[in-house]
Amino acid sequence: MQNPNFEYMRRLSADIRVETVKAISKAGAGHIGGAVSIADVLAVLYGGAMNIRPSDPDWEHRDWLVLSKGHAGPGLYAALALTGYFPMDWLDTVNKPGTRLPSHCDMKRTPGIDMTTGSLGQGLSAAVGIALGNRINGIESYVYCIVGDGEINEGQIWEAAQTASHNKIDNLILFVDWNKKQLDGKLEDVNDPIDIAGKFEAFGFEAQTVKGYDVEEIYSAIERAKKVKGKPSVIVLDTLKGLGICFAENAVTCHFMAVDEKMEKEAIDVIEKRYEQGAYPGGESRK
Template sequence: MLDKDKVKKLNIFATKIRIETIRQIATRGFGHIGGAMSICDVLAVLYGDVMKIDPKNPKWEKRDWFVCSKGHAGPAVYSTLALRGFFPVEELKTLNQNGTSLPSHCDRTKTPGIDVTTGSLGQGLSIAAGIALGHKLDKKDNYIYVILGDGECEEGQVWEAALYAAQKKVNNLIAFIDYNKQQIDGYTKDIDDLGDICKKFEDFGWYSLNIDGSKVEEIEEAVRKAKAQKERPSMIVLNTRKGEGCSFAENTLNNHHINVSMEQGNEAVEILEKKLNTLMIN
């Protein structure tokens, strides 16, 4: 269970990730704001408390691996990596521009700290399961973490990977679904209803948990429970809001990939900076 100071620290980190993510996308003028904002809290927990990492040595052999299967949420990952010191924060303003090391989708050949290239949806869980199995066979004690989108879970390959990971008992694999209930064309329930996705993964042989994905303390506790069980891969369903924490995006449906003006960005950042100041004072 996280103490009060740790919860405060992680909430501050998540808010900073949101601020830098909005700044990136506003500077570029467009981007995947919705799905980037909804994973900031889980990124704060993973990179601020849970994962074994070394920003000065991104390829450290004993590190935990992270796969952002919903690779279009890369800006949030880049913000996290920069804030942790993998590369200068100033580089964030080059997002998706000529010569950048921060392309629109995550690319392991370009960005320090990115373990797996992603963006073509449906593939990340298969990759993560393979990495986890390889590490298990090599008797390594690190964990592989992967985040999927809920719309992404309409891809058949996700469920092939789910079956395989359970069959091979890759208990060093901990996955998350960003269950913000929206995708590019609308609500997931109207396009290809996922039903009880937590129960689905349980039926596929996974250890499954359903939590509030905006509460860092619930995320940390879920990871701790996932690690405590040693028999199966784990799926943590994060109930989130698409665009979480972004004033112009969080309460709209069409927020998957949108144009963002500097004025919009500055206004949203100002709101978050006020929240940040309050968190730091209290």
């Protein structure tokens, strides 16, 4: 991308959080913690880093995103709606009967969803296959994939990592949402993957670790990853589960939460206040 618009990306990340909390409040409950910890990377990807055409979601030469942690679907739906893939009012239907926006991602139901996910551990295998297929077909594009830090306990992740490395899949850029928690607890209390970047390096990846809530750092990491030739890249996003949603931030209970209108309003007020203050989503000053 020639001139990344970081101000637009920051606003988009705030809007993704706002729309995610609104959608989950309308649904009554949902996977809010893991949906909002990726709001900033989604804002970078859909706010300019990806080569995409929202009016033509299946464009053959597009960049792809496999959201392997498919339970974070509502965050991605917010990003897709805000960037023109489908009308904003679809977000009111998340996880309701007959919706085109189910709780977990479904490529057959939603424009812009590149892979059906939700069974953790499988998305990276799909992303490797897509990236290899595109290379064989002479399509010059990138395949992005987002996995969770609990999800990488799945053995299939490491089978896929080895295959990506063996095949020198350098059109693959993987993100690990290192939000320090999985379904029912902290990584350190459940099953801690410990040195995530070092582990992927041992599997032949080029690895970086960045502040996963800083759009400029994320963007620069993607630019560096694109220059890596002959091996896949991983970018570990240092985040917090629930980041930016005041009632969910870093709460062990934020994986799947009931959200009502009062909580929704409070969360939106805090998002807007932090945005006006020029703070990071969690409230830390940017200056």
